[in-house]
Amino acid sequence: MQMKTMWLVLLVPAVAPLCPGQARKSVFVITDGEGVAGICRQEQTEPQDPELRQLLTGEVNAAVDGFLAGGADEVIVWDGHDGSRTLSAATIHPKAKLVIGNIGPMMTLDRGYTAVAFVGQHSMAGVRAGIMAHSYNSLGIQNMLLNGKRVGEIETRTALAGSFGIPVIFLSGDRAAARELHDIVPDAVTAEVKEGLARYSCISLSAAAARDLIREKAAQAARQIGSIKPYRITGPVTLEIEYTTRNSLPIGAETEPGREVVDDRTIRVHGKDLVEAWTRYEGR
Numbered sequence: 001m002q003m004k005t006m007w008l009v010l011l012v013p014a015v016a017p018l019c020p021g022q023a024r025k026s027v028f029v030i031t032d033g034e035g036v037a038g039i040c041r042q043e044q045t046e047p048q049d050p051e052l053r054q055l056l057t058g059e060v061n062a063a064v065d066g067f068l069a070g071g072a073d074e075v076i077v078w079d080g081h082d083g084s085r086t087l088s089a090a091t092i093h094p095k096a097k098l099v100i101g102n103i104g105p106m107m108t109l110d111r112g113y114t115a116v117a118f119v120g121q122h123s124m125a126g127v128r129a130g131i132m133a134h135s136y137n138s139l140g141i142q143n144m145l146l147n148g149k150r151v152g153e154i155e156t157r158t159a160l161a162g163s164f165g166i167p168v169i170f171l172s173g174d175r176a177a178a179r180e181l182h183d184i185v186p187d188a189v190t191a192e193v194k195e196g197l198a199r200y201s202c203i204s205l206s207a208a209a210a211r212d213l214i215r216e217k218a219a220q221a222a223r224q225i226g227s228i229k230p231y232r233i234t235g236p237v238t239l240e241i242e243y244t245t246r247n248s249l250p251i252g253a254e255t256e257p258g259r260e261v262v263d264d265r266t267i268r269v270h271g272k273d274l275v276e277a278w279t280r281y282e283g284r
Contacts, residue, residue: 025072025225027169028113030157031060033081034122034132035173037193037210040202042132047085055207056081056120057091059172059193062211063119063218064093067170070222076113078103081120105282106275107157109164115225116161117218121173123180124152129196130176140247142265145240146233146274154180155231156278162230163275169228170221172214174202187228189221237277242266256280 033045036055044052064075078099079087092098099108109116123130125143135144135152144151146159154177158168171181171190178190191214194204205213221228243249243265254261258280260268271277 024074025114027067027072027075027115027117027222028108029060029063029075029077029117029119030080031056031077031087032118032120032122033086034120035177036120037204037207040131040194040204041200045082045132047082053086053088056086057088058207058211059214060087060119061093062215063117063172064096066215066218067117067222068095070219071225072222105279107160109161109166113166115169116157116166117168117170117221118154119172119214121154121171121177123174123176124150124154126150127176129198131174131194131196131202132199133176140243141241142244143242147238152180155184158184158231159233159274160278162232163273165230167228167230169225170218172217184231185228187224189217189224191217233274235273237271237274239269239277239281240266241281
């Protein structure tokens, strides 16, 4: 789950120079909390929970190790879980860059990353045996449809990256999340760190085993940069968001450009492409 904040911190360590003409391989990592090994109950996902911070940091640092070992030149990690309050500059991998805060609808994808990866990712709302499955906001959004297809964070962010020609190469999380990415990017490398039994029940790897798996699979993914293709959604796009029963659309929602009110808690957003539709939705 993600909440908006108004600040941004970017830590930029020194990096080794590249040979002339060599393309820089930059991996942008999006983190979350519900897909981390050992996290299976809602109260464990609080961003200040010490166990979550320790477990997520361990998985992130293992992924950074793997990407660098596989040939990446830099790894930029966005603390994407619940208000960007989980990761710390004191414990993040010393060779990583850490982004904290709200980074806008396009998620800095216009910076020209070579690849995108997910760490600690969950599946979309409504998935059976998806551990704490939801789409962006577990309390606020019931369903999200992209051109009539039910989607969540995995597909929308993978397609947004594809709009900039950037492939998603890696995901760590539960089995349902891995399956969700493979449905749209079959060649992506995944690390399944737990299996969902129900919404709040799972069979999880140990922290050490999960980190070893993530490190191995991240290195494999980095070595496959260039062979995994971006996932693109072309043409006009309709994004439909159905909010939960505790939410209603605000007065005047139908007057905003590209928006169509369906009922008291459902709105459709239209755009000539995904970038325009998503900006109209997230940039409101």
